[in-house]
Amino acid sequence: MTATQAPEAAVRSADEAVFSVRNLWKVFGPKADRVPGGEHAALPPAELREATGCTAAVRDVSFDVRKGEVFVVMGLSGSGKSTLVRCLTRLIEPTSGTLAIDGEDVLAMDRSRLRELRRHRAAMVFQHFGLLPHRTVVDNVAYGLEIQGLSKSERRAKAAELVAKVGLAGMEDRRPSQLSGGQQQRVGLARALAVDPSVLLFDEPFSALDPLIRREMQDEVVRLHREEGRTMVFITHDLSEALRLGTRIALMRDGGIVQLGTPEEIVGSPADDYVREFVRDVPREQVLTVATAMRPALAGESERGPAVRPDATVAEAIEAVSRSGDPAARVMDAGRLVGVVDRACLLDVVAGTAEPAVTAPAPDAPDGPREVTA
């Protein structure tokens, strides 16, 4: 498919999707464009390299990034995360496939439209903050506004507001070298927010930070997301970070997406042995919800036991049951009894012996990654 053809599927789902990606490939190496759809397309990485000298960094990937979600791209080193996310704004040119932002074909954009895309619509936050060393905090944040053509006073006022939003009030006049790593990353975040992008792209932004600061920055992202509902694409190789931040997680391996789902779907219903191994050590009771563990209420059970919401975690239900001394908790949704979790249901989740009733949302991409079904 050529770059100028309208991505039909992408346009169709544009109402709710910020990015729509279909059958995207990025192949590095000689005659790379012959690999997608060619006789060697399905070969494992080492054999593909042997046969063609090429690496398929992104391999036939399809997904939508929905408006307002934190879409996490997770995978081990070399699985293709950075290449995939750089393809979204064509910092890396895809080899084939279709790609749209808000329904507009990204592959058909000319240079000035692409510049506009990267500056205003999809702002990137990198691991190495890329701050200008001789500018103050507030001027670094205002920089993004300068290229937008706002007046100086407008820029400074907006930048100061954003500096406060990311928790750096009082540090406006410092230079980057006078800040800790976490503080510098906050400046990077404020600068990305300054252009009010439709989507923020994070490339492992916190992996150089020490664990405490990293946790603080994750909380910051959760807070910003909750307050603003901004769409985010977040690359990480850290599973706990993915589970904390992700509305949905795309788990990559060898350039492909092996599973795309909510944290609960990934942990509760791994698509294959690779994913199962990946999530093996996750404390399931902290990710799985009561809705997946409950059973129908028996006669007489509607009166007794603490009430929990369907989206409470199993860990929270365990605490409620254990505090109350009752044999089970009632799962209440808007005042209605929808089920019961007894001690056996709860223990099954902890032990990994439960068959979770995780239901998948309607799949984005018919030919895309496998979504979890009940």
Ligand SMILES: Nc1ncnc2c1ncn2[C@@H]1O[C@H](COP(=O)(O)OP(=O)(O)OP(=O)(O)O)[C@@H](O)[C@H]1O
């Ligand atoms: N410019 C390039 N030329 C050739 N191969 C490349 C190039 N860039 C990336 N690759 C290969 O593509 C694959 C995916 O790389 P990518 O950097 O996207 O992975 P990643 O998951 O982001 O890894 P990391 O977590 O280490 O950053 C790797 O096998 C890598 O060696």
